[in-house]
Amino acid sequence: MAVSRYKAVVDALASDIRAGRLPSGTRLPTHRQLAADEGLALVTASRVYAELEAMGLVSGEPGRGTFVREIALPPSHGIDLQAAAADVVDLNFNYPALPGQADLLRQALRQLASRGDLEALLRYQPHGGRPDERASVARHLRRTGLSVGADQVLIVNGAQHGLAATAMATLRPGDVVAADALTYPGFKVLAHALHLELAPLPAAGDAPDLDALEQLCATRRVRAVYTMPTLHNPLGWVAGEHHREQLIEIARRYELLIIEDAAYAFLAEQSPPPLSALAPERTVYVSGLSKNVATGLRFGFVTAPTTLVPTIERAIRTTTWNTPAVMTAIACRWLDDGTVTRLEAQKRDDARIRQSIAREVLTGLPQVSHPSSYFLWLPLPEDVRADQIAAALMREQVLVSTAEPFATSAHVPHALRLALGSTHPDTLREALNKVKRVVDAYTYRS
Secondary structure (H helix, E strand, O other): OOHHHHHHHHHHHHHHHHOOOOOOOOEOOOHHHHHHHHOOOHHHHHHHHHHHHHOOOEEEEOOOEEEEOOOOOOOOOOOOOOOOOOOOEEOOOOOOOOOOHHHHHHHHHHHHHOOOOHHHHHOOOOOOOOHHHHHHHHHHHHHOOOOOOHHHEEEEOOHHHHHHHHHHHHOOOOOEEEEEOEOOHHHHHHHHHOOOEEEEEOEOOOOEOHHHHHHHHHHOOEEEEEEOOEOOOOOOOEOOHHHHHHHHHHHHHHOOEEEEEOOOHHHOOOOOOOHHHHOOOOEEEEEEOOOOOOOOOOOEEEEOOOOOHHHHHHHHHHHOOOOOHHHHHHHHHHHHOOHHHHHHHHHHHHHHHHHHHHHHHOOOOOOEOOOOOOEEEEEOOOOOOHHHHHHHHHHOOEEOEEOHHHEOOOOOOOEEEEEOOOOOHHHHHHHHHHHHHHHHHHHHHO
């Protein structure tokens, strides 16, 4: 087939989609039917759809077919940091804050200004933080059930930077990393940037399927497993202690590095011990203060086996050279004086209130969440497409995310992930009522 003919088919379909002649949700012909209709080889028809998918115009769904996407949505489906307009309700990104936090910052800045060694904050800092700052983090972690020495702590510019420094230090391009089939989008972006292969693990109840991990390790050279055992994002599960012990047994048998993301772990009370407490010799624990204090406070921390500390420290040096002195001084003061602990308790209560609002408003729709989580997962009814729902809600001035940014497998479920922590509870109720109305309307229509 001449290249011009192949391109003509791609261009014609793209034009029809962009002009609305093929509206979103339209099921396109099968690869075989397209080949017959256009006089193409089957492999060329598949290439046509692959190019349209790369352009963001269609999505292939295993077992269902190829569908026209809702092109009004941004490629990220809302998971980005673009500021929402003042009249738009943001349910796609969590930045939970409580009344009075700005006053806490004013007070902290006044206290910082009175320090005798203020000039020291203008100079370069140790790459992983000062010894007293690392000790502050270690004391805080002991209160959460993780006993580590200050020499195992490294301070980073937020949990995402901690993940990046860890991956840069311990993994190489082409390495296989097991991760949940639905996982934190920031780690997906990081894996793509570092040319890591993410191998998806399906869910099995309230945890990843460890039989699938076992089978994967038996057939592939898996280097690490990235996991969120306590308050999983986006599904909200808290894996039980038995599951954690099984995961560690597999990791030890196949010599896997465990990367434990605990960004939301503070929301789950009385959870089992962190993986890092159960397998300290092979677990890197990553967290920060973005959710329990404020997203603008770019302060995170990594704990690691002593053998990995120097390599992670070099990655910190490579990426940011040193810790942000002013932010670190404020964060460590709040860790030591109990401010962080108080804010965590208040935010757990706040999250419970927001979850109760969601349960009430979204009655009749399936919901997957933790009772003190700042987000919930909303599976959509059969034949209701998430991109159409998200686009309809965007027209209603409500931003939500589909499953696409979270999916590591070819199968992307039709679901919404709703962030509950970024708006006033009354506004949240109004926005969730719009979600319910739009989902019900599309359910009835289908």
